[in-house]
Amino acid sequence: MDDLYLNFCDEILPFHHFPTDNADVEGQPVKCVETAVAKPTPITCAECRKSHVMCDSESEADSYIHLTAKVKKTVAGDVTNQAQSPVISPAETSPRLTGSGGETSYMETGDSSSPSELTIDRNELWRTLLPGEESSPPSLYVIPSQEAEDISSTLKNSGHPGITPELARKFEKFTTQLMQMRKFITPQQKENMRIDFEGQLEKSKIMATESDVPTIIWERSFIVHHVNRSASDLFGWEPVLPSKDFESLFRIFSKEAGSLIGDHAIRAHESHFHEKAYFRAGIRNVKDEQYRMANMVYTIKKDVLGLPQLYVLQILPDM
Structure with a gap:
């Protein structure tokens, strides 16, 4: 000492x-x-x-x-910190636990406790250095590890294949780019981006309310902001908005519909323009087991930086 x-x-x-x-x-x-x-x-x-x-x-x-x-x-x-620090495996996927004082603890995955052997996943390190903020706009949201695991589990329970390795690699690449961008965005720019999001959301909600076409609107973190009356009647779903009911949201889509929604979300990350896709896939009422076919229009709106922030899905079911 x-x-x-x-x-x-x-x-x-x-x-x-x-x-x-x-x-x-x-x-x-x-x-x-x-x-x-x-x-x-x-x-x-x-x-x-x-x-x-x-x-x-x-x-x-x-x-x-x-x-x-x-x-x-x-x-x-x-x-003291070096003596007490456990070894973190590169493949360790469990989330970090943040205490009230802001300190971060890690789960032990090995017998060695040498400080020289500490390794941390790069994106997990950025999540620690740049934690999610309530004031951050939705387009800058980074899904925590535990939440990603919950989403994958919900997908599987709803009959979907979950997050495939290929899909995970693509989202990992986007997450790395997003975290690097967040370092250079000022608080004022964040506020301007949030104002832009609120304006875009309000316009989309007005459009959906005035339309008879079943419409669901959600943001990047899967928070549902609007389910118009036609969609509530079609799916038997009236969530308290805003809602983060993963199970009900994924249950109404068939396996094919979920895959198409995910594929076009990836394309939106890679493109510099608003993404709009048309496809046919199965849907169902939250209380039903059988699917019925429907035509869908899937629109992904972006912010001033070209980052996806709002998802609008319009559904026209077969008679």
Whole structure:
């Protein structure tokens, strides 16, 4: 601990160190002492925003004691965290657990606990550094690992094949690109994107309300924002909106319909334009087991950055 502390003294504190009278005594640490030739480099004080060595409210001695205590605490914390950190396998897919203080813990997947063997999935690291925010627009939403597992499980329970390896690779690529973009988007830009989303959603809801064609509107995170009266009657589904009822949403679509919806969603990620697709597939009432064929118009609307944010599905069932 003393050696590690001395290294921090050399690298962080604007002082040099030299042995004192007790430096030759075995077991005694070498103290950090300010030299006469060391001249601190002016820095910007976070409290008063002025360029100088220390805040006017602190004496030189108080500043030195405060900074030294902070370094000791940092060193002790780093050593403790390294000693307690478990090994994370690259293939580990379980979600991280975030505590109330913002700290992130990991599930142990190996016997070794050497800090040098820690490995973290790249996208999982970005999820930790860039957590989801309620103020972020839907087009910037990154699906957490646990939620992705829940969606895949719901798909399988509803008779769908779930997320295939090929589909997972494509979404992984898009997620990486999305996380990189999020680093450069300012809070004001996020607010403008959210305003754009709300305006686009309101126009789509008005269109659906005035139409007799069964219409369902949802966003990228599968939050359903609108089910018009015709769709409620057709599917026997009247969710409290906005709704994140995965099970009911996926149950009304056949396996073929689900695959087409997913395929066109991927195409929308890869295209720079709004995606509109026409196809025929099976649908059913949430209480029924049998499907009936229907013609569908699937429109994916994008934001100002070309990111998908709103999905509008219109269904015209066979008589």
